Amino acid sequence: MSPPPSHADRLAAAKLWLVSAARQPGPDAPRDLPYLAHAVYAVVTVPSSEVPRMTCDELWRVYINTDWLEAAPIRAIGAELAHLTWHLLHDHAGRARDLRVDSTTAGQWHAACDAALEPTLRADDLVPDELPRAADFALPAGLSAEQYFAALSKLPASNGESTRNQPVEAGCGSGCDGLARSHELPPGLDLAQVGKDDANQIRRSVAIAYREQITDRGSESGDAWRWTQQILEPTIAWQPLLGSAVRRAIGWTNGNTHYTYTRRSRRQSAVPNVLLPGTRRPVPNVALIIDTSGSVDDHLLGRALGEVDGALRGLGVTGSSVTVLACDAAVQTVTRVRKARDTALAGGGGTDMRAGLTTAAALRPRPDVIVIFTDGHTPWPHQPPAGSAVIAAILGRPEHTLPPSPAWARRIECRL
Ligand SMILES: [Zn+2]
Numbered sequence: 001m002s003p004p005p006s007h008a009d010r011l012a013a014a015k016l017w018l019v020s021a022a023r024q025p026g027p028d029a030p031r032d033l034p035y036l037a038h039a040v041y042a043v044v045t046v047p048s049s050e051v052p053r054m055t056c057d058e059l060w061r062v063y064i065n066t067d068w069l070e071a072a073p074i075r076a077i078g079a080e081l082a083h084l085t086w087h088l089l090h091d092h093a094g095r096a097r098d099l100r101v102d103s104t105t106a107g108q109w110h111a112a113c114d115a116a117l118e119p120t121l122r123a124d125d126l127v128p129d130e131l132p133r134a135a136d137f138a139l140p141a142g143l144s145a146e147q148y149f150a151a152l153s154k155l156p157a158s159n160g161e162s163t164r165n166q167p168v169e170a171g172c173g174s175g176c177d178g179l180a181r182s183h184e185l186p187p188g189l190d191l192a193q194v195g196k197d198d199a200n201q202i203r204r205s206v207a208i209a210y211r212e213q214i215t216d217r218g219s220e221s222g223d224a225w226r227w228t229q230q231i232l233e234p235t236i237a238w239q240p241l242l243g244s245a246v247r248r249a250i251g252w253t254n255g256n257t258h259y260t261y262t263r264r265s266r267r268q269s270a271v272p273n274v275l276l277p278g279t280r281r282p283v284p285n286v287a288l289i290i291d292t293s294g295s296v297d298d299h300l301l302g303r304a305l306g307e308v309d310g311a312l313r314g315l316g317v318t319g320s321s322v323t324v325l326a327c328d329a330a331v332q333t334v335t336r337v338r339k340a341r342d343t344a345l346a347g348g349g350g351t352d353m354r355a356g357l358t359t360a361a362a363l364r365p366r367p368d369v370i371v372i373f374t375d376g377h378t379p380w381p382h383q384p385p386a387g388s389a390v391i392a393a394i395l396g397r398p399e400h401t402l403p404p405s406p407a408w409a410r411r412i413e414c415r416l
Contacts (some may be wrong), residue, residue: 007047007069013078015040015252016124028075031082031124035209038083038202044192050183053128056084058093060194063173079121079128084172086117089203090227092145099149101177110171110338112148115139119225127228144223145399207231214407225404229411236293238414239307242393245410248297249369249389250284286312286322287367287388289356291326291374291395300395304373304414308393323363334359352379352382361385376403384408 016106019037043056046064053072056062062084069077092113101109115134119141121127134141139151174180186189194202207228214225288308290301312322318385326332329350353374358381360370369389376394384390384406392409395404397416405411 004112004148007064007066010069010074010077011045011064011081012358013074014081017074018082023130027125030195031078031126033082033124033213035206035213036082036085037091038205038209040081041082042194042198042202043085043088044194046185048183049272051173054080054084055171056175056184057173057181058175058178059187060088060175060199061181061185061192062192074361076128079126082124083117083121083128083131085173086224087113087172087176088147088199088281089206090117091199091203091415092176093154096143096177096179103179105149105153106171106177106179108152109149112136112146112152112174113172115148116143116145116223128324141256142223142404146401154348176374182321192247193250195267199387203231216266223404225407225411226401229413238412239303241302242307242391242412242414243311245391245412246308246369246371247315249315249391249410250286250315276336283321284315284317284368285363286317286363287360287363287370288322288324289353289360289370289372289374290324290326291324291328291351291356292332293375293377295351295375295377296373296395297375297397299415300414301373304393304395308371324359325359325368327353327359330355331359349382351375351378354381357381357390358370372409376405380409381404382406 002292014039017030018040019032019034019077020030021032042060044061045058046063049056049065049067051063051065053068054062054064062081072080090111090113095107096109097108111132112130113139116129118131121131134143134148135153137148137155139148143151171177174184187193196294210224211228211232214228288305290305314319324333324335326334329352351374353372356372357370360367367388369391370385371393373390373393373395375396376392390409392405392411393414394402394405394411395414402413
């Protein structure tokens with residue numbers, strides 16, 4: 001069943017083009033995506049004359065039209081392969097089942113998944129021809145497939161026509177929607193395939209490698225970043241994560257040691273002319289930016305603030321070294337407080353955390369750590385503030401997919 005050698009060669013070249021480093025930049029230069037290697041070398045390829053280019057099924061079998069494979073440039077083959085691989089990594093088929101996607105809604109689900117993938121693919125200049133974009137449906141970028149699907153389902157018939165009437169045979173295969181196609185092989189132990197456990201193992205390997213690469217590059221990646229969080233930190237309670245993110249950002253490693261930041265050593269009076277190492281390091285300055293636009297849940301905000309308060313108190317960081325900024329579309333109040341929870345919060349308008357970050361970055365002394373509490377429905381600056389570690393506490397309800405935040409901020413999803 002495997003393709004003849006020349007086809008295999010073209011596929012091998014496309015995989016290599018995806019994962020190897022470029023000697024020189026350029027549109028046809030290799031994409032340098034080593035994280036994708038775990039996945040693209042796991043897919044099983046099957047020649048098929050019934051698909052226009054490539055489709056995939058849930059067992060990671062990729063069906064390829066060999067006429068297309070012969071004629072297509074290597075970069076187009078690589079882009080299609082990356083596109084299908086991301087469907088498999090995101091488990092779009094399993095998620096489609098959760099939403100009860102059927103043959104009448106599969107077209108919308110494909111468009112929703114492709115729109116969610118598009119920013120990830122675009123970041124690496126890997127968008128295949130004809131891939132739907134969020135902008136095609138006048139929807140914002142960076143949402144999840146479920147959010148796009150919900151929005152597309154509400155479109156009036158005339159606008160939704162193109163997705164609604166697409167035959168199920170088109171599209172990306174059952175690897176995207178879980179609906180078996182006539183050209184797809186049956187599941188079978190004697191056939192080459194990737195089972196559930198192996199798929200989860202691959203997802204984990206890719207997520208770890210992807211997170212490293214994206215942190216180095218600092219690029220924005222929408223749904224893919226959210227995906228790595230879900231794969232790598234699926235069920236951990238957010239409270240200890242938020243506390244430890246604060247401690248780590250301040251650079252405090254030993255759980256039992258309290259640093260004295262400003263006070264001199266107690267032994268100092270006994271040896272007046274010698275400066276003892278009581279001051280281990282300068283007092284860290286912390287800025288808390290609180291999204292006071294009406295959409296943030298007060299109760300959840302209180303709990304998240306309490307967690308950060310507790311972590312800071314445990315480190316002896318209190319009072320004048322903590323600045324609280326209440327921010328909606330602009331910064332409303334700036335206060336230095338003993339306890340973040342005591343702050344009177346003004347605001348309630350639109351949301352723009354860029355204003356809060358700009359004000360925080362201009363504080364003197366400059367904050368070592370900035371913690372932002374927000375529902376995430378805000379624009380973000382492209383660059384992190386210089387010299388400050390940023391933690392984004394994204395507040396939301398358990399059933400919601402929370403909006404993306406920039407890769408340069410340590411993201412903690414806090415749910416009621
Ligand atoms: Zn697709």
